[in-house]
Amino acid sequence: MATAVIFGAGVMGSATSFPLSDKGHSVRLVGTHLDGEIIGEVKARGYHPGLKKNLPAEVKAFQWTELDKAFHGADFILSGVNSHGVRWSAETLAKVLHKPLPIIAVTKGLEAAENGDLLALTTVYEKALATAGGPGCSVSAIGGPCIAAELAARGHSCVVFASEKGEISRWLADIFRTSYYHVWPSTEVYPLEIAAALKNAYTLPVGIARGQADQPGGEDSSGARMHNPAAAVFGQGVKEIKYLIRSCGFNDSFASSLPGAGDYYVTCAGGRNLRLGTLLGSGKSMAEAQKEMEGVTIESLSIIETMERALPGLLERQIVAMDRLPLLDYLIRTVREGSAGPLPFERFFPEIHF
């Protein structure tokens, strides 16, 4: 059995304590400097306020001030911070880790190099750790449809663990796999991470389509609710995710499987990015919608900003063509203008010729 340290006590990181405990591993949940209240509750009564339930009784919680004790003797680390905390997390680990340990991250996000190349967060994490003087840890990623509350309810979830080193993704998959947490190991890190991040961005217009359709006039006199617009956006979203992964030189098969379409589906069924889109579609401005969702983790906006930064380099080198990305173009304008206009349906599916 292994000793796992979950670093970051948000809902997703904490939810992984269920399969890990059920497998008999020793689990330590370590809060960041922002997680004091959550860890206080877990220590006091085993209750996680974000997940709204008790964590498995065997989970040991540690405050940010107890890092040395928490990491002593660990076999691997599950990084549970969101994309805004990746650099902070790497710099902190550099101070407490005295030898390389495998790290696996639930984080979904994307960065761009100066020439427009997309950078997976595992690369960002590894570089930040090395720059801060930490040991040379290999960082793996998790992709696939897995809402934290469902995992914490031990509902079936199918995910992919990716590491460039196949032996690490296989080892981690064996550690986490239970009768309800189904894990496939892979070496395709970049396609997994690009798909996982982009589906958050492309969920926003699905929400916008829903919000716009739910407005007065969005329902027919027969009572028919309008699902067609959101479904068309979903179809175009999958096409653009696939196109971007392929154009950047990677295997695009994840776009239409778990880390892409599968995760896109679940996020459209009830994720936080969908809620932001729905508010925009209902006519609220970006500022109003963000105020309404204050304190909620929403990563689509930074992913859209990353894509806006990446595009000039990708277009100049003819890696992508803008006519294949009408939704991305729409999303960039929506963030820039701070409100959602009509969806560009007539520009969708340019590859279908009549």
Ligand SMILES: NC(=O)C1=CN([C@@H]2O[C@H](COP(=O)(O)OP(=O)(O)OC[C@H]3O[C@@H](n4cnc5c(N)ncnc54)[C@H](OP(=O)(O)O)[C@@H]3O)[C@@H](O)[C@H]2O)C=CC1
């Ligand atoms: N929720 C879900 O169902 C799923 C989430 N994910 C991904 O997992 C990641 C975490 O999401 P989730 O658990 O939902 O989010 P939460 O907001 O619940 O938790 C995020 C964690 O990151 C910390 N954090 C946030 N900003 C910073 C920062 N600037 N510096 C240091 N730490 C920071 C949080 O602290 P604090 O608590 O104070 O905010 C918290 O520990 C995201 O990238 C998300 O896309 C993946 C699959 C499913």
Ligand SMILES: O=C(CO)COP(=O)(O)O
């Ligand atoms: O990534 C997720 C499920 O896999 C959660 O999506 P949201 O961040 O939109 O809630």
